[in-house]
Amino acid sequence: MIAQNDEIRTRIIDIARNIFTHFGFKKTTMEEIAQASRKGKSSIYYYFSSKEEIFKAVVEKEAEELKSELAKRTENIEDPIEKLNVYIKVRMRKLDKLKNFYAALKSDYLSHLEFIEEIRNKYDKEEIKIVADIIQQGINAGKFNVDDAELSAIAIVTAMKGLEVPLFLNKEHRNIETRLTSLINFLFYGIVKR
């Protein structure tokens, strides 16, 4: 049954996701995934052609989670200023939770996997597009003073990336949340007096 296959695949993906999150791709064995799924290793290969294919499915699932969470949290916001504010905050907080996706974006150890470059490029482009769309909304609404929406999006994304390492490693949230708020204020209002 095709439907049942999907169900089993999904279950394996979810189980593997937990193990990958805990041990990382490299240290996770197919035997572990099989046992946790209560199946033989060969049975796992019935549903997936390789360890990499499972990991790709996990990464794509996490990417989709981020995407839909961001969409959900911003869809009813009309004000582009507020929308961008929420986007940045949700993005930073959520990305820290999606360990496999973040590893796929950042980890040197995973660069040898075939789908990694593709997913890195894809995510970069999508993110810049989303931010550029919000900025374009702000331009159209006469609220943003920006020449080029895409260049602006690139600058915002760059600044956010600069905050990932201190945010995700240093768990003293109070200080980092201050940093995040401070950075958002900058991106919005700059430092030059109005």
Place this chain on the structure above:
Amino acid sequence: MIAQNDEIRTRIIDIARNIFTHFGFKKTTMEEIAQASRKGKSSIYYYFSSKEEIFKAVVEKEAEELKSELAKRTENIEDPIEKLNVYIKVRMRKLDKLKNFYAALKSDYLSHLEFIEEIRNKYDKEEIKIVADIIQQGINAGKFNVDDAELSAIAIVTAMKGLEVPLFLNKEHRNIETRLTSLINFLFYGIVKR
């Protein structure tokens, strides 16, 4: 002669600097440094107690170069907006040239060296202070609209750090210079319409 010792030390530091720049700390041997200095290895140990001490001297020299270049390029600028603009641009371009100093700040391979954490903390603090001073000048001159100069400095430094990797790795300068200019515009004027 004390003076001659300093001269020889300086010469060894400069020679070592070139080799460290080329091969990195780890792959550079004391034998290489000795030969390039036209001395026996033991003679190097007459002037320096360890390989680490030489590397520290190299890193401190490069840090001092950055500091004095920044001071030189900003000291005659009265306008805090222009001063910060020049600071950011010179900082990014110069730091890329100081390979040993940058490695000391960023490389995981060097974290085991005793002086590394100290120099990282020191540089961070100094940089935030310099930027905060410029911001405070802007506040005093009524040109910057900022509540807290130090928090603002931290945000600016964070954004700059986000640009280091793409800037220093990707040598397609045209695109990255655009990014740098774009980021500076953001930091100054924000995106919200005035």
Place this chain on the structure above:
DNA sequence: TATTCGACCATAATACGTTTATGGTCTATT
């Protein structure tokens, strides 16, 4: 006396051969 040299040392790093683990395959079974 200051400086240099060369032999030497401890051990970190590297090389190498052996063993084990792991991703994956294949056939038989249910």
Place this chain on the structure above:
DNA sequence: AATAGACCATAAACGTATTATGGTCGAATA
């Protein structure tokens, strides 16, 4: 169609031997 278990190729880990390297020390030299 789905599963199990034996098996395979080779990557990874391991243990041992060898080499390289940072550093030391006493003697030699200027």
